Amino acid sequence: MTKVIVAFLLPIAIFIVALAVFDYALTETISSDKGRIATSFLLAACVSFVCILITRAINCRLAKSESPRTSQGEAVSKPEAD
Numbered sequence: 001m002t003k004v005i006v007a008f009l010l011p012i013a014i015f016i017v018a019l020a021v022f023d024y025a026l027t028e029t030i031s032s033d034k035g036r037i038a039t040s041f042l043l044a045a046c047v048s049f050v051c052i053l054i055t056r057a058i059n060c061r062l063a064k065s066e067s068p069r070t071s072q073g074e075a076v077s078k079p080e081a082d
Helices: 002-025 033-065
Strands: none
Touching: 002 033
């Protein structure tokens, strides 16, 4: 269940929060609504993309640390299927 939350809900929540924050922050800077909405959307998309990259990096690192090891610290080879 935790993997589902991290994989799907966390990036969506971060996107929504970032969109609201950027829209609020750019209210005084960009006067046109269309420009502010487009800029906020692109910045929020970038933030959520970075979140996805960080999540993938953490998952890869955790997967490597949980792989089976021998007493010397080398990875155990899995038998290949014929």
